[in-house]
Amino acid sequence: MLGLTIVAVTLLNSADAANSNKLTPREEVLWNQAFADGNKATTQQKTQPDISGNWVGYYEYDKPSSQPPGMFNAVIKDLGDQFLITFLEPSNHQDKYVQWGANSSAKRQGKYIEFTKHYGHNDTKIQYNLTISHNGAIMDGTWKINGNAYGRAFFYRVPLQDLKKLRQEAMK
Incomplete structure (x- = not known):
């Protein structure tokens, strides 16, 4: 139960940090990988080969x-x-x-x-x-x-x- 509480608090703190733009560059990458909206280019998409x-x-x-x-x-x-x-x-x-x-x-x-x-x-x-x-x-x-x-x-x-x-x- 304590582990679940820590995960929930961590997610809430990450959500608050994301909303206030206080993420470190590494946290921002992880945030975008996990929660990026479909209209935004994610880190994974940016690393895909150019098909031109x-x-x-x-x-x-x-x-x-x-x-x-x-x-x-x-x-x-x-x-x-x-x-x-x-x-x-x-x-x-x-x-x-x-x-x-x-x-x-x-x-x-x-x-x-x-x-x-x-x-x-x-x-x-x-x-x-x-x-x-x-x-x-x-x-x-x-x-x-x-x-x-x-x-x-x-x-x-x-x-x-x-x-x-x-x-x-x-x-x-």
């Missing part, structure tokens, strides 16, 4: 399964817990070769991101939910269009030094 850059990827259909997979290129600008993405991809329709898309309502929470892609030529909205891994070099997850079509998506960041290395190897 050029990306190449593909998507597959789970439903309808008869659809062919597709490829895309994306340019991402990481803004912390939000980001901007522009897509350029071959069209699966013969009347158009390239289509572009952009995100809206993009959000990032730690290693998870979600966004809705809109195409420039129609009203299709595609919801993506991805997980960032490999120190920000890979994003993998799912996409869906109103529950009628859905599948998986894979993004790989293509750094300039990797392209230069590939060219040097190809020139040998």
Whole structure:
């Protein structure tokens, strides 16, 4: 019982200190990790890798399964817990070769991101939910269009030094 009382008093004292801005830097980090509100960037979010850059990827259909997979290129600008993405991809329709898309309502929470892609030529909205891994070099997850079509998506960041290395190897 005494331990519970000490914990409660400590929490109350921490709450009072937080409200009066008398936290030490270490206490502030701990406070933000434990109680940060979802709209503020936490210490953990600040340490996540920057996902800005050029990306190449593909998507597959789970439903309808008869659809062919597709490829895309994306340019991402990481803004912390939000980001901007522009897509350029071959069209699966013969009347158009390239289509572009952009995100809206993009959000990032730690290693998870979600966004809705809109195409420039129609009203299709595609919801993506991805997980960032490999120190920000890979994003993998799912996409869906109103529950009628859905599948998986894979993004790989293509750094300039990797392209230069590939060219040097190809020139040998």
